[in-house]
Amino acid sequence: MKIVWTLMMVVSIVTLLILNPQNALVAMTRGANDAVRLSMTLVALYALWLGFFQVLEKTGIAGVLAKVLSPVVRFLFPKSKKETRKYITLNMSANLLGLGGAATPMAIKAVGSMDTGDTRASINMIMLLVISSTSLQLMPMTVISLRAAHNSASPADFVPASIIATVVSTILGITMVKLYGLFLKRKEKKRENPELVEEKKNRKELPLKAFK
Amino acid sequence: MSYIIPLIFITVILLSVFRKQDPYSLFIQGSSSALSLMMKVFPYLVTIMVAVEVFRISGVSAVVADFLSPAMNFFGIPKELTELILIRPLSGAGSLAVLENIFITYGADSHIGRAASVVYGSSETIFYISAVYFSQTKVKKLGLAIPIALVSTFVGSIVGVYFVGII
Numbered sequence: 001m002k003i004v005w006t007l008m009m010v011v012s013i014v015t016l017l018i019l020n021p022q023n024a025l026v027a028m029t030r031g032a033n034d035a036v037r038l039s040m041t042l043v044a045l046y047a048l049w050l051g052f053f054q055v056l057e058k059t060g061i062a063g064v065l066a067k068v069l070s071p072v073v074r075f076l077f078p079k080s081k082k083e084t085r086k087y088i089t090l091n092m093s094a095n096l097l098g099l100g101g102a103a104t105p106m107a108i109k110a111v112g113s114m115d116t117g118d119t120r121a122s123i124n125m126i127m128l129l130v131i132s133s134t135s136l137q138l139m140p141m142t143v144i145s146l147r148a149a150h151n152s153a154s155p156a157d158f159v160p161a162s163i164i165a166t167v168v169s170t171i172l173g174i175t176m177v178k179l180y181g182l183f184l185k186r187k188e189k190k191r192e193n194p195e196l197v198e199e200k201k202n203r204k205e206l207p208l209k210a211f212k
Numbered sequence: 213m214s215y216i217i218p219l220i221f222i223t224v225i226l227l228s229v230f231r232k233q234d235p236y237s238l239f240i241q242g243s244s245s246a247l248s249l250m251m252k253v254f255p256y257l258v259t260i261m262v263a264v265e266v267f268r269i270s271g272v273s274a275v276v277a278d279f280l281s282p283a284m285n286f287f288g289i290p291k292e293l294t295e296l297i298l299i300r301p302l303s304g305a306g307s308l309a310v311l312e313n314i315f316i317t318y319g320a321d322s323h324i325g326r327a328a329s330v331v332y333g334s335s336e337t338i339f340y341i342s343a344v345y346f347s348q349t350k351v352k353k354l355g356l357a358i359p360i361a362l363v364s365t366f367v368g369s370i371v372g373v374y375f376v377g378i379i
Contacts, residue, residue: 001358005260008264008272011272012269016266023270026269028262031263031264032262034261038261038305039253039254042257046243046246048243050243051246054239055233056224058233107345108345111348111351112348115349119350121351128345129341129342129361132345133338133341133365134336134365142308142332143332146312146315150312150325152320152325157326158329158376160375160379161330164371164372165330165369166372169365172363173361173364180360184355
């Protein structure tokens with residue numbers, strides 16, 4: 001992100017400097033403005049869904065939902081806490097229904113409950129990020145309503161292809177994260193192993209030295 | 213489909229009352245954390261969206277899109293979708309503007325319009341998500357998370373665009 005952001009800023013502003021410098025501040029202000037407007041929308045959505053989820057949690061539905069989805073969630077997020085799994089379940093359900101605004105606060109809570117203070121993301125955090133990005137979604141409502149607004153004859157006719165696309169990307173994403181997890185584990189073992197090997201060498205060398 | 217949300221809300225509220233709980237106070241309790249959550253998320257939002265806006269207005273995004281379009285064609289993706297694919301992981305609002313532009317230019321029911329719908333509907337604002345999810349932790353190193361997310365989304369788009377031509 002650091003590199004992407006810096007590159008985007010520098011290249012874009014240099015281009016503006018050459019072509020039309022008066023637009024640079026306009027563009028940046030517009031971006032900041034968009035962010036403020038979006039944050040207003042989002043804060044409303046967060047308030048609505050966090051409020052709703054608090055009610056939902058205390059009814060016990062969240063717990064039941066977590067139990068039903070438990071095999072899937074346990075496979076995707078091994079060794080996760082019960083609390084984490086509950087938030088992840090709610091996040092996945094919201095994503096399936098196409099409620100991005102409801103999914104995000106649940107994911108933030110899930111990541112928060114996985115936090116160990118480490119600066120490196122755990123493999124479970126990476127998994128959550130990847131499956132949220134591939135967004136297994138049954139009803140992409142935003143696009144459907146936008147197409148309806150642009151006089152589409154049947155605004156939802158792309159949905160089957162869209163579902164195929166998200167199923168493919170989700171399966172691919174999960175596979176890659178699992179492989180990545182295996183790779184990291186092996187790397188860790190290798191990092192531990194040299195010490196073990198050295199210890200063994202030392203043990204072998206010691207008697208030799210004693211012999212000499 | 214539109215019945216689902218109202219039904220979920222009614223069920224949950226009634227169930228809460230049925231279980232002798234106070235949904236009113238619970239709702240207040242839950243929503244009280246919305247503002248503080250946004251306070252932490254907001255700096256990331258501004259930082260990303262300022263960059264996306266200069267990227268678009270400077271025309272650099274269009275140039276990069278032009279440059280990448282032969283590669284897109286190779287994967288069977290119409291070159292008109294390149295800018296959408298490029299902006300989509302960065303900003304939801306920005307890519308929605310690009311999508312709307314495609315609908316205006318080519319029509320929502322054209323092949324390009326439908327393919328664009330698939331690309332938008334089957335992907336997420338990956339960079340934004342990755343900033344926001346970790347906004348409350350000290351996590352700085354994401355490993356291969358973003359490359360994996362980008363590659364799988366892109367492959368999904370290729371497959372989706374292929375199928376939208378058939379279905």
